[in-house]
Amino acid sequence: MRRLPEDQFVQAGRFKVRYLTAGAVEAPVILLHGLGASSEIWMHNIESLALQHRVYVPDLIGFGKSERPATPLTPYAYTQSIYDFMNALGIGKASFVGSSFGGGIALLAAIMFPEKVEKLVVVGSAGFGREIVWTLRAMSLPVIGEILSYPSRPGVRTFFRQAVHNPAVITSSFVDLYYTYFTSPGFRQYLLKLVRMMVDIHGAKAEVVGPIIWNLRDITQPTLILWGDRDRVVPFQQAYFGKKRIRGSELHIFKDCGHIPFYEKPEEFNKLTREFLSNSS
Numbered sequence: 001m002r003r004l005p006e007d008q009f010v011q012a013g014r015f016k017v018r019y020l021t022a023g024a025v026e027a028p029v030i031l032l033h034g035l036g037a038s039s040e041i042w043m044h045n046i047e048s049l050a051l052q053h054r055v056y057v058p059d060l061i062g063f064g065k066s067e068r069p070a071t072p073l074t075p076y077a078y079t080q081s082i083y084d085f086m087n088a089l090g091i092g093k094a095s096f097v098g099s100s101f102g103g104g105i106a107l108l109a110a111i112m113f114p115e116k117v118e119k120l121v122v123v124g125s126a127g128f129g130r131e132i133v134w135t136l137r138a139m140s141l142p143v144i145g146e147i148l149s150y151p152s153r154p155g156v157r158t159f160f161r162q163a164v165h166n167p168a169v170i171t172s173s174f175v176d177l178y179y180t181y182f183t184s185p186g187f188r189q190y191l192l193k194l195v196r197m198m199v200d201i202h203g204a205k206a207e208v209v210g211p212i213i214w215n216l217r218d219i220t221q222p223t224l225i226l227w228g229d230r231d232r233v234v235p236f237q238q239a240y241f242g243k244k245r246i247r248g249s250e251l252h253i254f255k256d257c258g259h260i261p262f263y264e265k266p267e268e269f270n271k272l273t274r275e276f277l278s279n280s281s
Contacts, residue, residue: 219246
């Protein structure tokens with residue numbers, strides 16, 4: 001496991017948020033993780049991006065070490081929580097790098113408060129379609145969801161190996177870290193409630209992805225869409241839908257890579273992201 005910046009905490013609106021931060025240069029960048037993950041998922045990217053930016057990496061509400069309410073937040077409330085996080089730290093405007101569920105939040109942020117969003121990088125992003133991995137659809141079902149979400153080290157390994165093409169990158173230390181999070185009080189219940197709020201047996205609920213899809217054409221910030229060609233969580237064909245809808249957006253597909261290229265192929269990801277964020281156009 002890479003050495004990470006020390007934990008910091010801030011009261012952001014109603015919730016206490018844990019975050020990591022690095023870099024002395026202004027030009028803030030906020031990294032938003034996906035469902036089930038935490039700020040540690042960006043362990044291979046923080047140091048590299050911090051060479052040119054002040055990087056902020058929050059644990060989304062309910063995940064990692066951030067506060068976990070009894071009732072899950074809606075996607076809109078998650079986006080509001082990021083707005084509150086920025087205001088609590090005095091961040092006027094930032095570029096967003098969002099993975100999966102965090103990508104959906106980044107897209108909503110650009111739609112809901114565009115004045116706070118400089119640029120967008122979305123990775124295997126939610127919000128471009130309804131199709132999603134079968135395990136999340138199955139978790140929406142009674143009893144089956146409880147079985148699939150039962151925390152165990154093999155279960156955690158399987159959960160994250162679905163997100164990569166090369167299973168070797170999911171190391172024992174990585175599994176140990178997330179086993180600790182998955183067995184923390186209330187995590188399983190929160191995750192199940194959140195999944196069931198957003199997903200049914202057919203995929204992401206139309207009322208969840210619809211407000212993003214309907215407003216993609218209103219996004220005017222420079223946008224980079226990144227996807228792995230072996231993504232088993234969200235089909236990479238959705239990347240082309242996003243590129244078509246977001247005017248002027250750029251697209252890069254990682255070869256032989258799964259859902260989290262920033263973790264699986266960090267050098268390629270870091271180079272692409274740094275170049276995009278530093279480009280003045």
